[in-house]
Amino acid sequence: MHREHTKVIQIGNRVIGGGNPILIQSMTNTKTEDVKATVAQIQKLTAAGCDIIRCAVPTMEAAEALAEIKKEITIPLVADIHFDYKLAIAAMEYGADKIRINPGNIGGGDRIRAVVEKAKELGIPIRVGVNSGSLEKELVEKYHGVTAEGIVESALDKVRIIEELGYDNLVISIKSSDVMMCAKAHELIAKETNYPLHVGITESGTVLSGNIKSAVGLGIILSQGIGDTIRVSLTGDPLEEIKSAKLILRTLGLKKGGIEVVSCPTCGRTQIDLIGLANKVENMVEDIPLNIKVAVMGCVVNGPGEAKEADIGIAGGKGEGLLIKKGEIIRKIPEDQLLHALREELVNWSE
Numbered sequence: 001m002h003r004e005h006t007k008v009i010q011i012g013n014r015v016i017g018g019g020n021p022i023l024i025q026s027m028t029n030t031k032t033e034d035v036k037a038t039v040a041q042i043q044k045l046t047a048a049g050c051d052i053i054r055c056a057v058p059t060m061e062a063a064e065a066l067a068e069i070k071k072e073i074t075i076p077l078v079a080d081i082h083f084d085y086k087l088a089i090a091a092m093e094y095g096a097d098k099i100r101i102n103p104g105n106i107g108g109g110d111r112i113r114a115v116v117e118k119a120k121e122l123g124i125p126i127r128v129g130v131n132s133g134s135l136e137k138e139l140v141e142k143y144h145g146v147t148a149e150g151i152v153e154s155a156l157d158k159v160r161i162i163e164e165l166g167y168d169n170l171v172i173s174i175k176s177s178d179v180m181m182c183a184k185a186h187e188l189i190a191k192e193t194n195y196p197l198h199v200g201i202t203e204s205g206t207v208l209s210g211n212i213k214s215a216v217g218l219g220i221i222l223s224q225g226i227g228d229t230i231r232v233s234l235t236g237d238p239l240e241e242i243k244s245a246k247l248i249l250r251t252l253g254l255k256k257g258g259i260e261v262v263s264c265p266t267c268g269r270t271q272i273d274l275i276g277l278a279n280k281v282e283n284m285v286e287d288i289p290l291n292i293k294v295a296v297m298g299c300v301v302n303g304p305g306e307a308k309e310a311d312i313g314i315a316g317g318k319g320e321g322l323l324i325k326k327g328e329i330i331r332k333i334p335e336d337q338l339l340h341a342l343r344e345e346l347v348n349w350s351e
């Protein structure tokens, strides 16, 4: 189902599906039992643009900690549960706004029933997650290996189990670390269901490979109108996940707002430390609430021309740079004052 037509699901104080903005998720990597550290991380992620946060709940102590964490945060909290249905029930009782389970690893019929009954009672959505790594043997055999078709069938089987228990407050996630298989699985499942889809490439790797795999995978999936909420999974600081997710959504035109920094690749004409400057500019603009394009170009030969399409830009010279607005050169600034001058312009920006 195109994201315009998926079912609207309420998660705490946010909604996904039905054409609502695509929400960005991340997961804490602190010990959930450590309330102070977890809250601190969630607050940082919230400030960076995280819309929904998920915490692992591997112990009863972690489930209990959710109640304390909830008091200190403003975004919906999702409890990530594996194997133990009692933890799923406890997480909901302690205030989780959604639970993520794989019904395949949570035990038999009665256990699923108990979880679903609790979710029903409290009106808490369930994210049904399946992963190519834990695909059932029968489906691997049926489709001659781990395939997109197998992942989709597995997910829809799980959804059916919950639907048969009379509950349809659901979100689906299907994951594979094989990017093209993951994309295909999303194309297939979007034809079969109207539940919102949580999209992500799993085990995508360290910051570089994770970013590339996520950008390619999410790019293919989201550009087809599929996907209601996303997570970029990186082996690194979750803050990086938020930055990447925002950039991916903006690049696809699915999120507005924020300063876009464009910079040239540098070449033999560059006479200032452009790489250093571009990185500093990127960090500097993060907290400036403008919706404009800033160009950081290496030279005065091509810089002004290339910066024309930007709202404001810098073109480097020898030990100095030109400040350019809408293609017009405004003034010359010594190299060591460029960053400051640009910040001043942005802070005092008016169209």
Ligand code: SF4
Pocket (backbone or CB within 6 Å): 264, 265, 266, 267, 268, 269, 270, 297, 298, 299, 300, 301, 302, 303, 306
């Ligand atoms: S803007 Fe100038 S320095 Fe940058 S790549 Fe183009 S020609 Fe080279």
